[in-house]
Amino acid sequence: MKRQGIAEALRDGIAEEMMRDSSVFCIGEDIGVPGGWGGAFTVTLGLSEKFPGRIIDTPIAELGFTGMAVGAAMMGMRPIADMQYGDFLFLASDQLINNAAKMRYMSGGTIKVPMVMRAPIGATGRGSQHAQSMERYFTGVPGLKVVAVSTAYDAKGMLKAAVRDDNPVMIFEHKLLYGSKGARAEPGAVDATSDIPDEDYVVPLDRAxxxxxxxxxxxxxxxxxxxxxxxxxxxxxxxxxxxxxxxxxxxxxxxxxxxxxxxxxxxxxxxxxxxxxxxxxxxxxxxxxxxxxxxxxxxxxxxxxxxxxxxxxxxxxxxxxxxxxxxxxxxxxxxxxx
Amino acid sequence: MKTTSAPGAAPATATHRDRASLLGLYERIVLIREFEERVKFLFLEGTMPGTIHQCQGQEATAVGVCSALQPGDYITSTFRGHGHALAKGLSVQELLDELFGATTGCCKGKGGSMHMGNMDKGMVPGIAIVAGGIPLAAGMALAFKMQKKPQVVACFFGDGAVAEGAFHEGVNMAAIWNLPVVLVCENNLYGASTHIGKVMKNPKISDRAASYGFRGETVDGNDVLAVLAAAERAVAECRAGKGPVLLELLTYRRTGHSRRDACHYQPKDEREAWFARDPITRFAEVLLARPDVKQADLDAIKAKIDAEIQTAVVNAQKAPQPTLANLTEDVFA
Structure with a gap:
């Protein structure tokens, strides 16, 4: 048992899933740059050293890397895509809504798209375009599962459930709840730490x-x-x-x-x-x-x-x-x- | 290496291909033409539901590219995908059943004309959002690379896709990671009804490849042997880890963009010039120049295809339609 914030719990959850399953990888912007931040909120900090070649830093191309995650998922990989700020999901929405969400149905139930899209949201002193609550735009899309995590326990458990799910899952996270430290700490943050068990666990994706x-x-x-x-x-x-x-x-x-x-x-x-x-x-x-x-x-x-x-x-x-x-x-x- | 062969240039020689494989190519391109003509009839007759985007005149691009692939390789397609599907080995029956919305269709009647596909045969359901298949194909290629598998993806798209952001993003990432994806641009001169001259300062699409740091090539897309040769080179490079490659295949759509489009925006002289370069007629000429191919051989191929399609149409028209319970199935795995 250890006390962790959401960023640390997600980091451990991602690492454990990557250890467990070699098809799991991360893709996104600024997530694995040596000397960098480990994503905008430190979630993937240190993982690129631990998993060479499996923390993929992309160009600033949200539509492109989201589509790549969908394509890789269709071919048996289990990508965890990192949207640096939820607002950028508008750029990626064609791939999420027209491809990820519909591929199984359009194919008559033959294709699986086991991908995770993580996205931070929330009004946090950044003005209008790094602030929106984006979940509303995806909850009405058949074929997507959408969850929002408010504690470190849920963040880790739902991340693991999402990685193991054979469908596209969107995980919304709040910038004031990460508990990110150092230069990436958020003013006005709220304590979302939990006691995290040492053993493996998942939190179901369909339960309040x-x-x-x-x-x-x-x-x-x-x-x-x-x-x-x-x-x-x-x-x-x-x-x-x-x-x-x-x-x-x-x-x-x-x-x-x-x-x-x-x-x-x-x-x-x-x-x-x-x-x-x-x-x-x-x-x-x-x-x-x-x-x-x-x-x-x-x-x-x-x-x-x-x-x-x-x-x-x-x-x-x-x-x-x-x-x-x-x-x-x-x-x-x-x-x-x- | 010859990098450009303009329409009307001498056809690539058929000398190094054996008779059986050449006739196999011919059978495929005739199959696509006859299939599309029959579908057009069924649609105009009013017995086939939905809308259609057809590829008469573009048969050589699909057949040339897909014939360079191995069974384990994949293609992504577009809303104009009937030809790609037949070229990749999907059956006439599963396609016709799909067009009639039957549960025996390649997508159980849930895909339809614009989303033809069959993963067991290496074809992702058509992506009907212009350029939407490009990042997807790059991601499939990324998976092959990460899994250390030898497969390649051939990604079909039209000239219209080049103006989309998804083209730039997907192509750029395919380039920086040397992904095994053959980017196949079927340049038929029109994005829907808009001529490329109105939407491109530089209409030579293969030039784009150099700006991303890889090789591009413009090929006579109405010469099935030229397409096949270029695709074989591209596939070999991709399999050797030297991808991607951009192939611009110059071709022409003989029929409307969709439905009852009468193509009034295509000038008469342009249509006539391209009709004179029809891929089937030209390939027939190449074949008949060989001493071991006779007109009777080609006639026999067409007769066989017509019979196959006729049988498939009869079957498709009585194929099982979905029940209402099917409506809510296949949303989640």
Whole structure:
């Protein structure tokens, strides 16, 4: 057992999978340069020395290296692609959506695309183009599995599950949760460390997890918002409101079994999402709740999300953009009192 | 080495190929032409669903390249892939079944005209996004290199793909890692209806290779023996770790871009000039110049093909259609 942050846990997870299976390799920008960073957030630091020829630094060519990952996966390799910033996924989306996601179906079920795409997201003082919450653009794509990891334990376990899965899996990570150290440390980082077992383990790609039990209101979140939801629950507890906090974690598919079980208990739900409210994953979850367990609701679904604007730079504006603990508390409180 | 043979140049000699292999090449290019003509009829007749992008006039590029490959090698194709599929050894039956949306088609009816493929026969389902197959093929070649396997990938794309970012990104990475991919540009002068003269300052596509640091070659794509010879050189280089190679094959589409396109944008004199350089007619002339090939041999090949296609059409029209349960199958492995 050891205490690790997300960057370290991912690094160990990648290394262990590469040791276990010679078809696993990493591909992306600045991930294995000697004297470099090990990717923008240190996840692959030191791996190029450990695995010569299997940490592949590419030109700045997101569409190209993503397509190469798809092609290599089709030929029996298990690539872990590293998108330096999630925002660059727009450049790569043709290969992800038109090729990776559809290849199995178009081929009548004969082709496997066992690839992983890792991407950091989140508003972190970088303005509009290194900040977007990208998961919404991929959760509605049939053929892709989409997960979002908020703890080091989940990061390692879901990374391993994704590598071993025979389908394309996108893993979204939050820049404020990595726990990257040294020059790559993030101001405003949130502690996402976990106790990591010494033995091998995986975390399923299709299950939400209850982080805190409660009976008055359910708060759903993922990535940074799962942490803020837990902090909000602490405050609500002091007011006598017992909030159940669920880290949705698996964004495609969404685990309505776990969510539904909670709603049958609380009858009330706040969905928290970093990212513009319109067209967000929270909209899908809200609709899914109506379909799967709408008869459990005692009050309308409430969403706490970012306004429909690009991510601003100014810290004052950025903090107003990103849902915070106070907004979550206020929303949950008024819902619990309905 | 001759690096350019313009359309209309003397055909490559057939002297060093044996009669059986030459007739085999002829059979393949005639098969593609007859298949496409029959598909066009079925489509216009209204019995075949979907849309079609056909390759009449471009048969020699598919056959020349695929004949230089080994069974374990792969190709990637485009939305205009019927010829590539037949050249790579997919059967008339599995293609026709696919075009009729039957479960016995090469992709169980889920691919259709633009996504023909069969991995057991070395063909990735056609990538119908222009240039989308180029990074994919480079990635397949990367896998072969990492796995220390001798295979190569031939990646077919059109002149239109050269303007796409995916071309630049995929080709550049294939170059820096010396990947075993033969980049096959079928330059038929038109990206959909737009002439290359409107979209390229330098219309000699093979010139691009030099700017990435590898070899490119422009070949008469309507001369199946010239294509085959160039493809054999390219494949040998790729297998020896000296890839990639860019082959620009000059050819011409006799039929519309898709569906009922009447090709009004192709000038009459241009069409006539290219029709006079038809790959089948030219190859027939080469064959008939040999003392051991008679017109009756070529007629017999065509008759055999027509019979095969006729049987396959009858079968395809009564091939099993999917059930609704098939709709949600094959999304995930």
């Amino acid at each position: 997890v209850v982080r805190r039990e409660g009976k008055h209101v359910t708060i759903l979140g993922w990535l940074l918002m799962a942490h803020f939801a837990a902090q909000a629950a602490e405050q609500l507890a002091q007011e006598g409101i017992e909030a159940e906090v669920i880290d949705v974690r698996s964004l495609s598919p969404i685990d309505y079994e776990t969510i539904g079980a909670s709603l049958r208990k609380t009858g009330r739900v706040v969905i928290v999402e970093e990212g513009p409210k319109t067209g967000g994953v929270s909209a899908e979850i809200a609709a899914g709740i109506m379909e799967h367990c709408g008869d459990s609701l005692q009050a309308p679904v409430v969403r706490v999300a970012s306004p429909d604007v690009p991510v601003p730079f100014s810290p004052i504006l950025e903090n107003a953009y990103r849902p915070d603990v106070a907004r979550i508390v206020a929303a949950a409180r008024s819902l619990a009192q309905m």
